[in-house]
Amino acid sequence: MPDLPQHKPVLAGTVYNGISEAGIRLQALPEGHLLHVLGAIEPSALAAELAKAGFAKSSIRKAGFGQWFVAGDEPLVPASLDALAAALAGKAYVMDQSHGRVRIGVSGRSSRALLSKGTAVNLDPGVFPEGHSAMTMVGHLSVQIVRTGDDSFELTVLRSFAESLWDELTHMAASAEKDDA
Template structure:
């Protein structure tokens, strides 16, 4: 059952040049597998784990991003939470691994529009040119003082995840930014 994520986004943030919306609740799992087991794990699980740090694999609603040498995050729509949890707990019997349900720890924002790059860059110093941050890349980074996960789903579309307690803090920055550009 979906629950109220409790984050209000001011109307000023839904314009043409910049549109920031809250993503619906999702299922998220942080999975760590030893490098030597990854090939066997992929085979046994059917998950399409990307190989390079920063790469993502999208199948249907499921997005798997690689954030560290042995660390992946699986995110999917909220309905599949139990199914993934069951699958992972079954795999945990066969591999030395860790799987943590972080579904309700994070909040996801969808930042889109012509000014999306700038809305990310006001708090995050990464180079967001398409060359160094192509569509489909995901990374953990920092937005002002909030640790975030940044995923580029389109040229002008980003998905930003942060801990739920940081969400009002993020919204405040974007509100100030929207006042600046108005």
């Protein structure tokens, strides 16, 4: 009987251990869980249902009209997903995207300058405050950007494009270092 495929984080290995240069830190974030929720439910009601189902540490990110991503570092527990789906029945649908998307952290004093090289989203804190998210393009890749702190962001990308996004970010970081010199 052939061995079953084993899950391996897409950004595993020495090349993706993180970069910390010129006021920028790139980090492959844990491939915990990412749920896509679609439906007529307010974020506050969704947060309450998430807490009851065991996703209290997860964050809710707007992904479009009537759509949210629920992201967290903890691995997905199938019983929790089932409990959430049952609680949302008739109000919203939930789909597990944990193995289909990857999260990358971008932080540091030059993080906004780095990201502005790849996207047209205005990342000024007055316009794009902490907790705010936007679906956008970084270069040629569709990405969700979330501000997670004063100088920190999280980018979520389809799994098959994660390495390409990482390469794009490291290239932009290298050019940012040259710009600072």
